[in-house]
Amino acid sequence: MMGEQVIKMPDIGEGVAEAELVEWEVAVGDQVREDQVLAAVMTDKATVEIPAPRDGKIIWLGPDIGEIVAVGSPIIRMEVEGDGNATPGEMDEPVMRSAVDDGSEPQSPGAAARAQEGTAPAPAETAQPDAAVPDAKPAAPAKPGSAPSGNYKPIAAVPRADGEKPLASPAVRRRAMDVGIDLRRVPGSAAANRITMDDLDAFIASGGEAAAHSARRTRDTSVDDVKIVGLRRKIAEKMATAKSRIPHITYVEEIDVTALEELRAKLNAGRGEGRPKLTLLPFLMQAMVRAIREQPQMNARYDDDANVVHRHGGMHIGVAAQTDNGLMVPVVKHVESLSLWDCAGELSRLAEAAKDGTASRDDLSGSTITITSLGAMGGIVTTPVINYPEVAIVGVNKMRIMPVWQDTQFVPRKMMNLSSSFDHRVIDGWDAAVFIQRIKALLEAPAMIFIED
Amino acid sequence: MTDLSCKFLVIGAGPGGYIAAIRAGQLGIETVIVEAAPVGGTCLNVGCIPSKALIHAAEEFEKAVHFAGDNPLGISAGTPKLDLAQTIAWKDGIVGKLTGGVAALLKKAGVKTVKGRATFVDGKTVRVDGEDGPMTIRAEAICIATGSVPVELPFLPFGKDIISSTEALSLSAPPKHLAIVGAGYIGMELGMAYAKLGSKVTIVEAEERILPLYDKELTRPVQKRAQALGIELLFGAKAKGKAATGLQIETADGKDATVKADKILVTVGRRPLTEGWGRENLVLDMHGRHIRIDERCRTSMAGLYAIGDVTGEPMLAHRAMAQGEMVAEIVAGEPRKWDKVAIPAICFTDPEIISVGLSPDEARDGEHDIETAIFPFAANGRALTMEADDGFVRVVARKDNHLVLGLQAVGKGCAELSAAFGLAMEMGATLEDIAGTIHAHPTQGEALQEAALRALGHALHI
Numbered sequence: 013m014m015g016e017q018v019i020k021m022p023d024i025g026e027g028v029a030e031a032e033l034v035e036w037e038v039a040v041g042d043q044v045r046e047d048q049v050l051a052a053v054m055t056d057k058a059t060v061e062i063p064a065p066r067d068g069k070i071i072w073l074g075p076d077i078g079e080i081v082a083v084g085s086p087i088i089r090m091e092v093e094g095d096g097n098a099t100p101g102e103m104d105e106p107v108m109r110s111a112v113d114d115g116s117e118p119q120s121p122g123a124a125a126r127a128q129e130g131t132a133p134a135p136a137e138t139a140q141p142d143a144a145v146p147d148a149k150p151a152a153p154a155k156p157g158s159a160p161s162g163n164y165k166p167i168a169a170v171p172r173a174d175g176e177k178p179l180a181s182p183a184v185r186r187r188a189m190d191v192g193i194d195l196r197r198v199p200g201s202a203a204a205n206r207i208t209m210d211d212l213d214a215f216i217a218s219g220g221e222a223a224a225h226s227a228r229r230t231r232d233t234s235v236d237d238v239k240i241v242g243l244r245r246k247i248a249e250k251m252a253t254a255k256s257r258i259p260h261i262t263y264v265e266e267i268d269v270t271a272l273e274e275l276r277a278k279l280n281a282g283r284g285e286g287r288p289k290l291t292l293l294p295f296l297m298q299a300m301v302r303a304i305r306e307q308p309q310m311n312a313r314y315d316d317d318a319n320v321v322h323r324h325g326g327m328h329i330g331v332a333a334q335t336d337n338g339l340m341v342p343v344v345k346h347v348e349s350l351s352l353w354d355c356a357g358e359l360s361r362l363a364e365a366a367k368d369g370t371a372s373r374d375d376l377s378g379s380t381i382t383i384t385s386l387g388a389m390g391g392i393v394t395t396p397v398i399n400y401p402e403v404a405i406v407g408v409n410k411m412r413i414m415p416v417w418q419d420t421q422f423v424p425r426k427m428m429n430l431s432s433s434f435d436h437r438v439i440d441g442w443d444a445a446v447f448i449q450r451i452k453a454l455l456e457a458p459a460m461i462f463i464e465d
Numbered sequence: 466m467t468d469l470s471c472k473f474l475v476i477g478a479g480p481g482g483y484i485a486a487i488r489a490g491q492l493g494i495e496t497v498i499v500e501a502a503p504v505g506g507t508c509l510n511v512g513c514i515p516s517k518a519l520i521h522a523a524e525e526f527e528k529a530v531h532f533a534g535d536n537p538l539g540i541s542a543g544t545p546k547l548d549l550a551q552t553i554a555w556k557d558g559i560v561g562k563l564t565g566g567v568a569a570l571l572k573k574a575g576v577k578t579v580k581g582r583a584t585f586v587d588g589k590t591v592r593v594d595g596e597d598g599p600m601t602i603r604a605e606a607i608c609i610a611t612g613s614v615p616v617e618l619p620f621l622p623f624g625k626d627i628i629s630s631t632e633a634l635s636l637s638a639p640p641k642h643l644a645i646v647g648a649g650y651i652g653m654e655l656g657m658a659y660a661k662l663g664s665k666v667t668i669v670e671a672e673e674r675i676l677p678l679y680d681k682e683l684t685r686p687v688q689k690r691a692q693a694l695g696i697e698l699l700f701g702a703k704a705k706g707k708a709a710t711g712l713q714i715e716t717a718d719g720k721d722a723t724v725k726a727d728k729i730l731v732t733v734g735r736r737p738l739t740e741g742w743g744r745e746n747l748v749l750d751m752h753g754r755h756i757r758i759d760e761r762c763r764t765s766m767a768g769l770y771a772i773g774d775v776t777g778e779p780m781l782a783h784r785a786m787a788q789g790e791m792v793a794e795i796v797a798g799e800p801r802k803w804d805k806v807a808i809p810a811i812c813f814t815d816p817e818i819i820s821v822g823l824s825p826d827e828a829r830d831g832e833h834d835i836e837t838a839i840f841p842f843a844a845n846g847r848a849l850t851m852e853a854d855d856g857f858v859r860v861v862a863r864k865d866n867h868l869v870l871g872l873q874a875v876g877k878g879c880a881e882l883s884a885a886f887g888l889a890m891e892m893g894a895t896l897e898d899i900a901g902t903i904h905a906h907p908t909q910g911e912a913l914q915e916a917a918l919r920a921l922g923h924a925l926h927i
Contacts, residue, residue: 179868179893182804189800204866206893 015096017068019088021053021081022060030082031055033075034242042070050088053081054242059369068092078241180207188212243338254400257316261436262395263444265452269411270426272458279352292428294355296383296408297329297347298461299454304381307447311380313401314438321403321438330379330399331359333366340366341399343379352462383408394431403438404447407431467600469579471495473796474591474604476583476742479506481773481785482610483567488793490574497602498576499583499593505564506612507774508782511631514563516651518556519634520658520813527661527694537852547662550637585743588766592743606768606796609756610789611742613735613774620706621646627707627729630655636728639664644712644726646704648675650812652732653687657815660694667697667724669704669714676812680824682839683875686855687814694815699724704731737775752777760803762792770795784808807871807890809883816856817879821886822871825861834864836896838920840912842876844927847907853877858912860896860920867896867921876909885913896920 035052044064051062072089178195198215200207280289304311312323327348330341342362365371382399390410409429415422434444473489475482478500486498529545581595615629639662645652648670660666676684701717711726737755750757750765755777762770770792773785794801812818825837839859842848856876872886899917918924
C-alpha cells in the first residue's frame with residue numbers, strides 16, 4: 013500500500029521562525045531516494061538543505077522559490093511505500109508569504125495551483141479490479157499492446173545511484189557512442205530507469221553534450237532565467253538602495269607601501285609558526301583609526317529619512333568578502349580597542365566564518381565604515397559602492413612595483429592605490445581628500461601609526 | 466620474398482579473427498588475414514561445431530538403443546549399430562561446408578587470406594612462412610587472434626592413447642573404456658557423448674563435483690543423468706600418469722588405483738596461445754597467462770589489438786566474435802567500446818545448461834537486494850511431451866526495481882533459450898517485461914515467463 017509523507021519546514025533553531033525557500037532540487041513526479049536533497053531554505057544566518065526522509069515520489073511542492081515559509085508549515089508531499097506520516101484528509105495550509113511582497117498575501121496563486129495538481133494521485137491504477145483473471149490460454153493472439161493481466165503493479169523507476177551503470181538497449185548505446193554522449197548523464201524514463209531512444213533524442217535535442225562535439229560554431233539562442241533569491245536578492249536590494257540614495261564621490265590616490273611592506277615582512281618573520289600572519293589590512297585599519305580620530309564624520313551611519321548622521325565612537329570596520337554564495341561583509345568590532353595583532357586574528361576568524369557559513373548575525377552586522385578589497389585580483393582603480401547607511405568606504409587596489417622618480421633617478425617602489433567613495437551629501441570632496449591623504453601619510457611612514465601623539 | 470602492406474592485419478582466422486576481417490572488409494578497410502590451418506579456428510575445426518555434431522550423433526544412437534528396449538513410447542526397434550568412421554566423415558562434411566563458407570565470406574568482403582604461420586618482427590611488421598613462400602606484411606593496425614590450445618599435463622603428454630578434445634572428435638571407433646581427466650564442460654560433453662555411443666566412461670575430477678563453474682542447482686540434473694548413463698564420477702581424485710591398462714590415479718582417500726582405459730582424454734582446460742608467433746619481439750603487457758587488453762581490446766602497444774581466447778576468460782567464440790566486430794569498427798574510426806551486459810555460457814551436456822548474467826550467489830555479492838525464482842520443467846507441458854521434464858528456468862532480479870540480473874536454465878534443448886535470455890539482459894528487461902510478454906504455448910520458453918511471474922509472486926502454473 014502507498015502512504016503519504018509530509019515534509020514540513022524544519023525548525024532550524026536559534027529562534028528562527030521562518031525561512032526562505034531558495035531552491036527546489038526536485039519536481040513533482042520525481043522519484044527520489046532516501047537522503048536525496050529535495051530543497052534548500054535560507055534564513056538570515058544559513059542555508060539548510062532538506063533531505064528526503066525515505067524513498068518515494070514527489071506529489072506536491074508547496075512554496076514558490078523566494079517565498080518565506082513559517083517553521084512547521086508543510087512544504088513537500090511524497091507518495092511512499094507503506095504508511096506515510098499524513099492522515100487522510102489532513103491538509104493544513106502552509107503559512108507563507110512572498111519574500112518580495114510585504115507579507116500580507118498568505119499564499120501565492122502558483123503554489124495553490126500546484127497543490128491542486130499534486131494532491132490527486134492518479135486514481136486509475138487503484139481502480140483496476142484485482143479480480144480480473146487473465147485468460148491463461150488465449151485462442152488467438154491478442155492485440156499488440158493489450159496488457160496480459162490487469163493486476164501488475166507498475167514498478168517505480170528508482171533514480172540511478174552514483175556510479176551505477178546506465179541501462180539501455182544495444183541500439184541506444186550504439187547511437188549514444190556515435191554521437192559522443194555519455195549515457196550516465198542521460199535520465200531514463202522507462203522501468204528500472206532504462207534509457208529509451210526517445211530519452212536519448214530528448215537529451216540531444218535539449219543540447220546535451222552534442223554541442224561540445226560539433227566542430228562548427230553555432231548560434232546560441234537560449235535564454236537562461238536565473239531567479240534572484242536568497243543572499244543574491246539581498247545584495248541586489250542593498251546595492252540598489254545605496255546607488256539610488258547616495259551621491260557617491262570617488263577619490264583615488266596612490267600610496268608608496270615599500271616601507272610598510274618591509275615592516276610587515278619583519279613582523280611576520282618574527283612571528284611563530286601557526287599564528288595568523290599580518291596582511292596589509294590590519295595596518296590600514298589602524299591607520300583609519302588614527303585618521304578617524306581627526307575626522308569623526310567618516311565613521312558614521314546616515315539616517316537620511318530623519319536627517320541625522322549618527323557619528324559612532326566605536327569603530328566597527330566591515331570587510332567585504334567574497335564567498336561561494338556571494339558578497340558578505342563580516343565586521344571587526346571596536347577596532348579602536350584592538351592591537352595590530354588582535355586585528356589580524358579577528359580578520360582571519362571572520363574570513364573563515366564567512367566562507368564556511370558559520371558567521372553569526374552579530375558578525376555580519378553593525379559596521380560603521382567598510383573596507384573593500386579584491387585581493388590578488390586587484391585592478392588599478394575601483395569605484396566602491398558605499399555600504400548603506402554608512403558614509404565612507406575604502407577600496408584597496410593591487411600592489412605592484414612601479415618606477416618612481418626620486419631626487420635624480422627612477423627607483424623601483426611598491427605602489428598601491430586606494431579607491432574610496434564618500435557620501436557627498438554629508439562629506440565634502442575636500443574632507444574626503446584630507447582623510448585619504450592622512451591615511452597615505454600614515455601608511456607611507458608606518459611608524460607614525462603606532463606613535464601616540 | 467614478397468612484401469605486402471595493408472591497413473589492417475589479422476593474425477588467426479578463428480571466430481574472432483575472421484569476424485574482425487570480414488567486418489573490416491565491409492567497412493572498406495584494406496585487410497589481410499593470416500592463418501596456418503583451415504580458416505574457422507578451433508571452433509569450426511576441432512571445437513564447438515564438430516563436438517556438437519558428435520553429441521547429436523550420440524543422442525540419436527542412444528535413442529535407437531532406447532527404442533530397442535522397453536520404453537514408455539511403445540516404440541520397438543532393432544538393435545542399432547554404429548559406424549563411427551562414417552559419423553566422423555559426416556561431421557567432417559559439415560566442418561568443410563562451414564570453413565568453406567567462411568573462406569567465401571572473407572573473399573566476398575574483399576579480405577586477402579594468406580596461408581601460413583605469422584611471426585611478429587616488430588609492432589607493425591609480421592613475417593609469414595607458408596605455402597606462398599616467406600613474405601613480410603606491414604600494417605597500420607594488427608589484431609592478435611591466436612586463440613588457445615588444450616592444456617597438457619606433464620605426466621600425461623598428448624600422443625597415441627592420451628588424447629585431447631581434438632583427437633576425441635576424430636576417433637574411428639568408440640573406445641571400450643574411456644578415462645577422462647577433468648569434469649569441466651568439455652570433459653562432461655564428450656564423456657556423455659561417448660557413454661551414449663557405448664564407451665564405459667570414467668571421469669576423474671579433483672574438485673568435489675562436476676562443472677565447478679556453475680552452481681550446484683544447475684549441475685545436479687546433469688550429474689544425475691551422467692550417472693544414469695553409467696558414467697563413473699571419481700571426485701576428489703587426481704590423475705597421476707599412464708598405467709599399462711589405463712590411468713593411474715590417487716583416489717579421494719589417498720589410495721592409488723588404476724582406471725581401466727584404452728583412451729585417456731585430458732580436458733583440464735585451455736590456455737591462451739601466447740607463444741610461437743613472435744610475442745618476444747613485442748612489448749605486450751600480460752595479465753597472468755593472457756594478453757592484457759582494455760575496453761577497446763587495445764594492448765599495451767599502439768595499433769596492436771588482441772581478441773578472443775588469447776585475451777583470457779571467458780574463452781567463448783561468441784565473445785571473440787563481438788570483440789572482433791568491435792575492433793574492426795574501431796580501426797575504421799568509429800567510436801566503440803565494450804559495453805555488453807552479458808556473455809551467455811552454455812554446456813551442451815545432457816541436459817543442457819545455459820547461464821546469462823549473474824547467478825543468485827554472484828548477485829548476492831552485489832550491492833542490491835535480489836529476488837530469485839525457479840520454474841521447473843516438470844510443470845511445463847511442452848517439456849513433458851518431450852520427455853524433458855528434468856530441469857528448470859531460474860531468474861535473478863534486483864528487488865528494488867526488478868531489473869533482471871541473471872537468467873539460467875538446465876534442461877533438454879534449453880541452449881536455444883539463450884537467445885531470449887541474452888536479449889532480455891541486453892535490453893535491460895525487468896521482471897514485468899518478461900512476465901508481460903506473451904510466450905507461445907506450448908513451448909519450453911513459457912518456463913521463462915512463469916519464472917518471472919513467480920519472482921513477482923503470482924506464477925500461474927505452479
